[in-house]
Amino acid sequence: MSNTNPLLDVTGLTKHFPVMGGFPFKRKIGAVQAVDGLDFQVAEGESLGLVGESGCGKSTTGRLITRLLEPTGGSIKYRGQDITHAGRKQLAPVRSEIQMIFQDPYASLNPRQTVGKIISGPMEINGINPPGGHEKRVRELLETVGLNPEHYNRFPHEFSGGQRQRIGVARALALEPKLIVADEPVSALDVSIQAQVVNLLQELQQDLGIAFVFIAHDLAVVRHFSQRVAVMYLGKIVEIADREDLYDNPRHPYTRALLSAVPEATADDIPARERIRLTGDVPSPLNPPSGCRFRTRCWKATEKCATEAPPLVQVAGNKEGHLTACHYPETHDTVPAPRLSKDVAA
Amino acid sequence: MTLPTPSAAASLEVTDEIGQIPDSSANPKGSESRSPGRLAWKRFKRDRTGVISAYIVIFFFAIAILAPLIAKLYGKDPYTTYASQRPELLDAFSYPAGPNGGISSDFWFGIEPQLGRDVFTFLLYGIRTSLGIAVAATLLTTFIGVVVGVTAGYLGGKTDYLVGRIIDILLSFPSTLFFIAFMPVVYGLFVAPDENIPTSLRAISLILVLSAFGWASIARLLRGQVLGLREREYIEAAKVTGASPRRIVFKELLPNLWTPIIIQSTLMLPAFVTAEAGLAFLGVGIIDPTPDWGVMIQRGAQFYTEDITFMLFPGLSMVIFVLAFNLLGDSVRDALDPKSKR
Ligand SMILES: Nc1ncnc2c1ncn2[C@@H]1O[C@H](COP(=O)(O)OP(=O)(O)OP(=O)(O)O)[C@@H](O)[C@H]1O
């Protein structure tokens, strides 16, 4: 689904955090290669899921897109406009269109501000004066996210985790964004509450046509939410495809391992996927393996994998827009893939 | 896995997810807020020691502010040597003739040995001078400490490193020794050695020197706090919406720093009161005839074997004040920061 005119166009995006050390004068002694050459696009109104284990650079990617971090390399284009190194002032026009929802509902709301102030702050900063005033708009937003508008004057500590996350969503909506980066928005919540928040986001995506970059650490959450899914490993995208393609026909061994961990919600006449247990730890991004970064844990790794980094391409047998970075992609028949039933409620 | 760190506030929470807070029966409109400040005030009001200490402290400040008025109603001033008009007040050895340091309906706290000044007004004005200097020094110290600490913490990098080293150096100074050594130097900057040093200059120099050595500790504390808060997601959230650094510092950071700032300044003020008195006692601060707590104690120390009453009033009042203020500081800390409760 590579759109000719994507909303967000990321090419070669790289972020290396310098590691300082030495005595008596500190100098750069290495770099954490948190994100290393990402390419992906997000179309208008589309939801892209970004999945990977802890430490693979998902949050860093999100923070690069929202420009909380300065990229080391590559480019970020929003509606064709290069915002890779835009400063705060240059960024101002698109600031309101790219918003973020954070992972930790306890740390993402200022404990000294009322809900009203938290949600109207973005409007104040951007000089937006909605008809009827800020308070009216805040009440509307509270209603949109399923909170009682009368709680306008309450403080964050008076709300539960799920309610706080809804406040965070309302804050992001205050500027009527076109793109929301949601960094593991539900992983801090109770399982029973996760679905409610995901459903809320899904409604917003459909009703308001907001595009999402939805970050998650497993494939279960994005499954119901994202039309397109990118799988990350150690700072690189190893596979990206439309949802059905990815779930039905995973070509990268890592994707397959992740998928095997997703509990099936399908009819029982279809054999469950055999569970693949990955052994070993994720290598340090300070010193990633040569060639394919997954090779230290891959059961198919060969000499070639150690010397040659596999490019992210449409390997033989992939549908249009399904890219895989592997020298020896999995084949369809090795994967007893059940069809994804589309009506599974979250 | 980055697990969230539920704050202690989590215990206050409801788990109801429908968007309704269950206590709505007690609070039907749901619009009354329980702000962190109001919760702290509620906790403080329950603390007996804190409330009593607060009254004592307020009493002292009221005395200091109203000193001229009280003196006027009382009909005396701290400078007149009453004994020279009424020699019968002092005995042959220049000690108060009456019992208990000459306490009478005329001289409520007695009269001073030798010069025969009125102890009551002298103490009133002494408290006024001492508290004035201590309050000014506290305000200046807090201001410098907050500005430096927040700037260093927020900017980080080289600024932070430089400020950090300056703080280290300042904190390693034996400050009392330096006060004693520095005060004459500071006076020397403004006045020739043979001239008289005006009282206002002494007061200003004291405030400057106390602040110069005092800001480091509060700056260090705030720097650490800001370093922690800077990484908070709500700061990032503000940045994502385009907030200016100014707005982030004033609207997002500072409101979360009031607790340590208030706690620090309530600890600092009584320390400055004693430091100021100490310097006066050693003769490098405020000097006679300006009324001052320290000056009184210094003079009292000369006569205490013969006339303990004169030592008693300034000494006791200062102990009460410092004790009450420290207790108040503890209660304020407990109220603002319930987690730190011992
Ligand atoms: N400010 C930073 N300075 C140095 N290293 C960093 C910084 N931020 C992230 N990293 C490193 O970059 C790597 C990627 O971190 P990131 O937070 O993007 O991972 P993540 O995929 O979001 O993980 P998680 O699921 O735990 O949130 C990690 O190894 C992390 O230690």
Ligand code: SF4
């Ligand atoms: S390139 Fe080699 S090591 Fe990497 S995933 Fe494919 S088979 Fe495994």
Ligand SMILES: [Mg+2]
């Ligand atoms: Mg993360």
